[in-house]
Amino acid sequence: MTGAQFRLSLPLAILFAFCFIAPLTILVVMSFSDQAAAGGFTLGHYRAIFTDPFNLSILLDTLLLGVKATLLCLLFGYPVAWVASRASPRWQSILLFMVVLPIMTSVVVRTFSWIVILGRNGVLNRAMLALGMIDEPVRLLFSETAVVVVLAQVQMPLMVLPILTAIGKIDPNLSDASRALGAGEWRTFRRVTLPLSMPGIIAGCLLTYSACVTAFVTQSLIGGARLLYMPLRIYQQAVGANDWPFAAALSITFMIAVVLVAIGLNMLSARSSRHAQS
C-alpha cells in the first residue's frame, strides 16, 4: 500500500530530475569549463571571484542587504503576528489580508508603486517640501536604505505567517501561570512568549532572507544601476557580457552562500525547538 502510494510522487520526481537537477548539474559543469580550450577544466572563474575585491564586495553587499531587510522585517513583523494572534478571528483575517496583499500583487507593480512614492517628484518628497523639512527634492530612490525598506515591506508575510503559527502553538496556560506568579506583561513576554516563538522567528527569517537576497526585480529597479547586487551581476555577465562560465561560477557561489545561511538558521531552529520542549 505505501509502496503504491509512494509511486504517486514519481511523475514529479522525474520532472525534477530532468528539469531541475539536470540544469543545475550542467550549471556546475559550466562553472568549471574553460572557454579557450573546448572541454577544458579550470578553477579560473572561482579564482577570479575570490581574488577580485569587486566581486567579493558585491557578494558581501548582497548578503548584508538580506540581513538588514530581514531584521527590519522582524522588527515590524513580530508585533503584527503578536497582535494578529490575540485579535478576534474577523480582525485576524483582515490583518492577514493586508499582510498578504503586497506579496500577491505583481512584483513589478509593487516596485512601481514605490517609485511613485520615492521618486524626485514623488509623494514623500513633496510631503517633506510642504512641511518645510527640506528645501529641494532629495534623492530617495537608488539608495540602499530604499532597497532595504521596500524589501522588508514586500516580504513581510514570509515573516509574519510562521511567527503567527508559532505563537498559536504556545499553551496559553504558560502566560497565565507567569502572570499569576507575579511577572508583569513585559517579563512574561520576554521570558515566555518570545523564547517559545523562536522556531517561528527563525523559520520566518530563513524565508525572508532568501527572498530578499534573490529579489532581482526590486533590487535592480529600486537600487538602480549604481547599486550592484549578485542577481543583477549574474544577469549582466550571462546576458550582457555573454560570459556563461563566469556567470555560472557566480551563480554557484551565490547559491552556496544562500544555502550556508539557510543551514546555519536551520541548526539554530533545531536547537531552539529542543530548548522550547525541555
Place this chain on the structure above:
Amino acid sequence: MRKADRKGAWEARSLSIILTAITVVAAIVLIAPTLIVLLTSFTDSASLRFPPPGFSLRWYRALLDAEQMQAAAWHSLLIACGATVLSTVLGTAASLGLYRSRSGWAKGLDMLFMSPLLLPALAFGFAALILLYRIGLRPNLAFLIIGHTVVCVPFVMRTTLASLSQLDPALLDASSSLGAGPWTTFWRVTLPLIGKGVGSGGFLAFMASFDNVPVSLFLADERTEVLPIHLWQQIETNLDVRTAAASGVIIVVTLILMLIAERFAGLTRQIR
C-alpha cells in the same frame, strides 16, 4: 499606593499599546503603496503626481490600444494557467505519495521539491537555458511553462502537505474497508478534505507564475514577451501613466482573486 496602581496598570497595558502601535504603522506601510498607485492610475494628467489634479479614465482607455501590452498579458495568462494545472496535479500527487512515509527517501524528495523556494530562481532560469542550448534546443513556450512549473510546485506542496497532516487516516481506512477503490476514496474522501489546501496552493502557484520574472527572462523566446517583463521595461524607459493603469488592472484582479480564494479556500488560514 495609587501611584503604584497606576504604574501597574501602565506596565500591564504598555506592551500591548506599543506592539499595537507598531502594527498600525506596519499596516499603513503595507497598504499605502497599493492605494497610491490605484488612485494615481485614475489621474487626468500626463504625470504620475499624487494626489492627482483630477480624475478620469483616459489611461484605462489608452490600455485598449496598447497592443503589445495586451499580447504580453495574454502570454502571461496562458503560461500561468499551464504552470498552475501542471504544478497542482503533479504537486498534489507527490504530496499524497510522501505524506505518510517516514523514510529517508521521502524526506529527501520533500526537500528536493521545496528547494526552488530557497534557491535563486535567476540561477535556475540561467541553468535551464544552458541545458537547452547544450542539447541543441532553443527556448519556447513549452519549456517556459515547464520552468514555471518547477518554481511553482513548492507553493502547492506546502499547503497540500499541511492539510494532509490534518487528515484522519481512519477515514481512509474506513472508506477502503467499505469496499471503495483508491480512486473512489481519493475523489470522495481525500480530495474534499484537502481541497482547500490544494486550492490555496493552486492560487499561490498561479500568482507566482503570473509574476515570475527571473525564469521568463531566460526561457522566453523573442515572440513571447510576458507582462511583468514588459511593464518592467516600460518603467525603466518611459515612465508613463499607462503603466499605472495596467498596475491598477492587476491590483483589482488580484484583489478579486484573493477574495475568491479567501471565500472558497480560506486562503489566510491555509497559508499559515
